[in-house]
Amino acid sequence: MNRTSVRVFLSRAAGGYMFLATMLALMLLLVIASGLFVKAYPILKQSSLWSLLTGAVWAPIRGFFGFLPFISGTLWVTGIAIVLALPVSLLTGIYLSEYAPSSVRKIAFSALDILSGIPPVVYGAWGVLVVVPFIAEWVAPYFVEYSSGYSVLSAGIVLGIMIIPLLVSLFGEVFSTVPKEIRDSALSLGATSWQTTKKVVLKSSLPGIFAATVLAISRALGETIAVLMVCGNVVQIPASLLDAGYPLPALIANNYGEMASLPGYEAALMLAALILLGIVIVFNTLSRILLLRIGRKYALQP
Amino acid sequence: MRLKLLEQKIFRILMIGASCLVLGVLLMIVYALLRRGLPALSWEMITTVPGGGFYLGKEGGLLNAIVGSLMIMAGATILSLALSVPVVMFLNLYLDKTSRLAYLVRLSFDVLLGVPSIVYGAFGFMVMVFLGLRASLTGGMIVVSLLIFPIMARAMDEVAAMFPKEMKEATLSLGATKFEMVRVVLRQIAPGIATACLLSVGRAIGDAAAVLFTAGYTDSIPTSPGQPAATLPLAIFFQLSSPVPQVQDRAYAAALILTIIVLVLSVLSRWFAHKYQKNKVS
Numbered sequence: 001m002n003r004t005s006v007r008v009f010l011s012r013a014a015g016g017y018m019f020l021a022t023m024l025a026l027m028l029l030l031v032i033a034s035g036l037f038v039k040a041y042p043i044l045k046q047s048s049l050w051s052l053l054t055g056a057v058w059a060p061i062r063g064f065f066g067f068l069p070f071i072s073g074t075l076w077v078t079g080i081a082i083v084l085a086l087p088v089s090l091l092t093g094i095y096l097s098e099y100a101p102s103s104v105r106k107i108a109f110s111a112l113d114i115l116s117g118i119p120p121v122v123y124g125a126w127g128v129l130v131v132v133p134f135i136a137e138w139v140a141p142y143f144v145e146y147s148s149g150y151s152v153l154s155a156g157i158v159l160g161i162m163i164i165p166l167l168v169s170l171f172g173e174v175f176s177t178v179p180k181e182i183r184d185s186a187l188s189l190g191a192t193s194w195q196t197t198k199k200v201v202l203k204s205s206l207p208g209i210f211a212a213t214v215l216a217i218s219r220a221l222g223e224t225i226a227v228l229m230v231c232g233n234v235v236q237i238p239a240s241l242l243d244a245g246y247p248l249p250a251l252i253a254n255n256y257g258e259m260a261s262l263p264g265y266e267a268a269l270m271l272a273a274l275i276l277l278g279i280v281i282v283f284n285t286l287s288r289i290l291l292l293r294i295g296r297k298y299a300l301q302p
Numbered sequence: 303m304r305l306k307l308l309e310q311k312i313f314r315i316l317m318i319g320a321s322c323l324v325l326g327v328l329l330m331i332v333y334a335l336l337r338r339g340l341p342a343l344s345w346e347m348i349t350t351v352p353g354g355g356f357y358l359g360k361e362g363g364l365l366n367a368i369v370g371s372l373m374i375m376a377g378a379t380i381l382s383l384a385l386s387v388p389v390v391m392f393l394n395l396y397l398d399k400t401s402r403l404a405y406l407v408r409l410s411f412d413v414l415l416g417v418p419s420i421v422y423g424a425f426g427f428m429v430m431v432f433l434g435l436r437a438s439l440t441g442g443m444i445v446v447s448l449l450i451f452p453i454m455a456r457a458m459d460e461v462a463a464m465f466p467k468e469m470k471e472a473t474l475s476l477g478a479t480k481f482e483m484v485r486v487v488l489r490q491i492a493p494g495i496a497t498a499c500l501l502s503v504g505r506a507i508g509d510a511a512a513v514l515f516t517a518g519y520t521d522s523i524p525t526s527p528g529q530p531a532a533t534l535p536l537a538i539f540f541q542l543s544s545p546v547p548q549v550q551d552r553a554y555a556a557a558l559i560l561t562i563i564v565l566v567l568s569v570l571s572r573w574f575a576h577k578y579q580k581n582k583v584s
């Protein structure tokens with residue numbers, strides 16, 4: 001074999017390896033999903049998915065696996081987080097991309113970078129140190145007789161802070177796709193800068209804002225350790241902000257080590273992981289396709 | 303007329319207020335961490351492994367967790383590089399910009415990026431049970447490499463996509479094979495790859511959920527890949543649930559250490575990215 005054919009062979013082999021790696025990467029999601037499904041199958045065979053999702057009784061020893069407490073815990077915590085984080089991030093995002101002078105922008109983006117870099121477990125530790133006592137001593141006494149502070153509200157606050165950097169940076173991206181010319185024409189017609197922001201920038205980025213929010217929700221749904229540390233971990237359907245909750249990721253994290261002994265327990269936990277994965281896949285795909293479309297729509301315009 | 307100016311003023315105040323709130327929250331977090339963690343932080347904390355009675359507040363440090371975390375990150379980075387470099391090269395050099403397959407792969411990265419780390423952890427543990435592996439350094443590395451793969455691949459993909467087309471054509475016109483072109487491109491985007499690595503390690507080193515079942519926990523520094531390894535996030539988590547105040551203080555000191563490591567990684571990655579911007583051939 002001469003030198004050239006060695007080089008060509010090497011190139012072909014490398015190409016084949018790269019193709020294989022790409023296929024492997026593409027299959028990863030499928031492998032994870034089907035692996036979880038296979039493990040969750042025993043419990044799905046036993047009772048219907050609907051009755052599992054809407055069952056309120058969680059008693060693994062007696063064979064009752066109702067996911068409603070965990071699903072409602074997840075919804076409470078995520079809901080509070082989004083309600084708290086969305087207005088703050090939207091206002092911050094608008095301010096930073098439309099109004100702020102570049103010096104302020106620099107400081108703010110460094111701060112957001114640091115916030116997004118802080119590990120979840122540190123947020124959890126901070127929540128235990130600051131948020132939980134604050135809720136227990138300053139907020140709860142006005143509403144209930146006693147609360148330990150470990151509640152869906154604490155978890156929502158911590159989680160809300162955690163998703164602010166993501167939301168602000170996504171909003172910034174969305175606003176930057178709005179062409180400058182549209183803004184200029186609104187301003188030249190006599191609109192105030194806020195009217196321009198409201199009626200031109202915000203209105204035309206509504207789909208993007210929606211997509212960004214969906215993405216943040218899917219990130220918030222799966223957050224485990226920070227939420228687990230402050231949410232109280234009581235198996236119940238939370239009736240108020242100050243009740244303890246038990247979200248799905250916390251269920252998996254708290255019980256996975258020792259589950260093997262009880263029949264059906266492992267399958268139930270795997271189903272919890274599968275539910276999380278399913279929601280996240282749907283939400284992510286939706287929002288990413290939407291965001292890509294938005295980017296392309298404006299990119300195509302001259 | 304008055305009304306629209308009033309509205310503008312109100313929203314301006316609201317926007318500035320929101321921005322200040324974000325900044326304030328960051329300051330609050332930093333202050334709380336420093337106040338609680340700094341007094342407990344000592345040289346002993348980062349240079350010794352836990353001694354007898356460590357979990358009752360006696361002497362010892364967290365070297366086991368620091369070294370364990372770094373070992374897992376190093377292994378995971380290498381594993382993840384081995385998969386993401388070929389994929390990114392394939393996407394950018396072998397496929398067209400309009401390729402369906404490339405779109406699909408990129409979309410799957412985006413979705414993988416959003417998969418919660420607890421799902422990776424649960425899946426990883428399931429596979430380990432299936433293979434008969436115990437919680438160990440290897441297990442942690444594999445699961446963390448799954449976790450950082452999409453982050454790394456996407457960051458690298460962005461850098462590779464900016465690689466000038468003319469340079470690729472020049473390489474090919476000189477008679478290079480596609481594989482030889484890959485080597486040229488790799489050398490050019492090396493700083494970008496370094497940035498991608500630092501970025502993904504910065505995110506993964508603080509993640510507790512992925513290593514919770516897969517890496518285990520131990521008081522000594524692992525000497526072989528089959529042994530369990532302690533990690534910093536779990537050290538924080540476990541120590542915080544202790545009733546002993548000194549141990550809790552140490553959890554905050556560990557949180558401080560972890561945050562510093564993450565910040566250093568983030569500054570480093572930014573520095574690399576900046577340097578790359580300056581040296582870029584275009």
